[in-house]
Amino acid sequence: MDSFVNWSLLALSAPGWGGLLLQGFLHSIEIALGGYALGLLLGIGGAFGKLYGGPVLRDLLECYTTIVRAVPELVLILLLYYAGTDLLNQLLGLLGLGAVDISGLMAGIFVIGVVQGAYSTEVLRGAIKAVPAGQIEAARAYGMSPAKVLRRITLPAMLPYAIPGLSNLWLIATKDTALLAVVGFAELTLVTRQAAGATKAYFLFFCAAGALYLALTLVSNLIIGFIERHARRCFVEQR
Amino acid sequence: MLNNHKGNSMKKTLKLLALTAALAVTGAAASSAETVKVGIAAEPYPPFTSPDANGNWEGWEIEFMKAVCAEAKLDCVVTPVAWDGIIPALTAKKIDMIIGSMSITEERLKTIDFSDKYYNTPTGVIGTKGEDIKPTPEGLAGKTLGVQVSTVHQAYATKHFAPAGVEIKEYQTQDEANQDLAAGRLDAVQADAIALDAFLQSDQGKACCDYKGDVAPDVDVLGPGVGVGLRKGEAELKEKINAAIQAIRENGTYEAFSKKYFDFDIYGG
Numbered sequence: 001m002d003s004f005v006n007w008s009l010l011a012l013s014a015p016g017w018g019g020l021l022l023q024g025f026l027h028s029i030e031i032a033l034g035g036y037a038l039g040l041l042l043g044i045g046g047a048f049g050k051l052y053g054g055p056v057l058r059d060l061l062e063c064y065t066t067i068v069r070a071v072p073e074l075v076l077i078l079l080l081y082y083a084g085t086d087l088l089n090q091l092l093g094l095l096g097l098g099a100v101d102i103s104g105l106m107a108g109i110f111v112i113g114v115v116q117g118a119y120s121t122e123v124l125r126g127a128i129k130a131v132p133a134g135q136i137e138a139a140r141a142y143g144m145s146p147a148k149v150l151r152r153i154t155l156p157a158m159l160p161y162a163i164p165g166l167s168n169l170w171l172i173a174t175k176d177t178a179l180l181a182v183v184g185f186a187e188l189t190l191v192t193r194q195a196a197g198a199t200k201a202y203f204l205f206f207c208a209a210g211a212l213y214l215a216l217t218l219v220s221n222l223i224i225g226f227i228e229r230h231a232r233r234c235f236v237e238q239r
Numbered sequence: 240m241l242n243n244h245k246g247n248s249m250k251k252t253l254k255l256l257a258l259t260a261a262l263a264v265t266g267a268a269a270s271s272a273e274t275v276k277v278g279i280a281a282e283p284y285p286p287f288t289s290p291d292a293n294g295n296w297e298g299w300e301i302e303f304m305k306a307v308c309a310e311a312k313l314d315c316v317v318t319p320v321a322w323d324g325i326i327p328a329l330t331a332k333k334i335d336m337i338i339g340s341m342s343i344t345e346e347r348l349k350t351i352d353f354s355d356k357y358y359n360t361p362t363g364v365i366g367t368k369g370e371d372i373k374p375t376p377e378g379l380a381g382k383t384l385g386v387q388v389s390t391v392h393q394a395y396a397t398k399h400f401a402p403a404g405v406e407i408k409e410y411q412t413q414d415e416a417n418q419d420l421a422a423g424r425l426d427a428v429q430a431d432a433i434a435l436d437a438f439l440q441s442d443q444g445k446a447c448c449d450y451k452g453d454v455a456p457d458v459d460v461l462g463p464g465v466g467v468g469l470r471k472g473e474a475e476l477k478e479k480i481n482a483a484i485q486a487i488r489e490n491g492t493y494e495a496f497s498k499k500y501f502d503f504d505i506y507g508g
Contacts, residue, residue, distance in 0.1 A: 013292075017292045019292075020292060020293070020294050082324060082327040085332075086327075086331040089331070089332060101332070102333075182321055182324070184320040184328075186281075186319070193282070193412075195292075197412070197414040200442070202418070
């Protein structure tokens with residue numbers, strides 16, 4: 001070994017592994033974005049269902065959030081990736097349809113989305129409850145339809161309360177992508193392990209992966225900060 | 240103007256339809272030429288399978304796969320899967336066969352099917368240099384032995400070494416076990432002799448460890464060799480693979496690519 005760190009291993013094209021690492025990073029971001037978006041949709045639906053839905057819907061949603069938040073994500077990923085695909089294909093087989101292949105990307109987005117959905121349901125439910133009831137009443141008094149109340153009052157008014165929780169969830173989503181390494185999906189962590197194993201430069205590659213995750217968090221923080229300032233623009237800044 | 244457009248778009252639609260039909264037909268044809276997803280373990284396992292910096296996989300087993308697929312006229316695609324989930328991936332149809340140095344064992348035959356063996360190598364133990372370790376239950380007593388999970392080596396170590404007071408540590412990949420041996424957390428590692436040899440050839444392996452010998456054979460646990468893992472009930476594919484293995488053994492292809500990696504006959508007796 002001529003020097004402590006062999007930087008050329010990180011070169012973007014072969015024999016460097018940098019290109020592969022970045023590709024894995026891109027996959028990680030794709031999964032995180034997709035999963036988070038799905039989670040938000042589930043969360044909005046879940047929060048409104050829990051607050052305004054009937055007793056059956058409420059109980060179902062309670063089951064969903066309790067179970068998903070109780071089971072470790074790793075177990076959920078293994079369950080949905082292996083058992084889920086098998087089950088789906090058997091179902092399709094019963095209906096006389098051909099088997100589908102669920103790609104690692106799709107499975108990843110789905111699993112992270114389902115997990116995120118459970119957490120964001122609770123975050124959004126809390127945020128909606130924090131909106132002063134008088135504002136919603138006032139909107140109704142103006143004769144707004146429920147959809148309009150939602151669009152113009154509830155959602156914008158709850159946003160400032162939801163953003164800290166939601167931004168936490170986003171950062172968790174970016175790191176949850178690493179769990180998909182266990183099913184052999186080539187996201188950043190798995191690629192890093194392969195690169196490190198093949199070159200024996202463990203220190204270099206794990207540090208590089210750490211730096212990439214850190215960079216993602218820093219950029220996310222900037223964007224979150226901007227969104228938060230925008231959402232809180234009508235609040236008096238209290239310190 | 241509008242009518243004209245409509246006529247055009249009508250033609251276009253027809254063309255499109257014809258094209259889709261043609262595509263569908265070729266698609267069907269392509270699938271009858273059989274695209275087979277070959278599952279390999281998503282980890283470096285030299286000299287059998289390891290990734291290069293382009294993200295391609297290379298090694299003896301990849302060449303074996305190419306030779307078999309060419310012989311059997313299958314369109315094979317390498318699909319890396321986590322080792323400990325490779326059998327569920329096969330049964331869930333995420334992959335169609337396993338070419339991942341998987342030993343044929345009774346236990347696995349309960350869930351999946353195997354082709355004939357395509358290589359058979361001894362099982363060995365490596366350990367820290369200078370330490371007095373023998374690949375026997377007595378010689379390993381009181382030591383810590385690393386093995387990869389869901390392998391014949393894990394089964395073997397649990398059956399023969401654990402009762403003698405050997406502490407067994409399981410690893411997700413062979414590479415991690417080797418790494419822990421080099422880091423001093425293990426006294427010895429049991430695995431396929433060839434894979435261990437590849438590690439001992441590396442700078443890290445040279446520095447830390449040496450070969451302690453082969454373990455006593457136990458065909459019940461270690462099995463008759465390594466075969467291509469297949470789903471149960473796919474007799475046609477199995478037939479094809481077996482014929483292809485035999486053909487490349489006979490026409491010299493097997494020997495030709497094996498020579499690049501080994502100076503002995505890896506097929507075994």
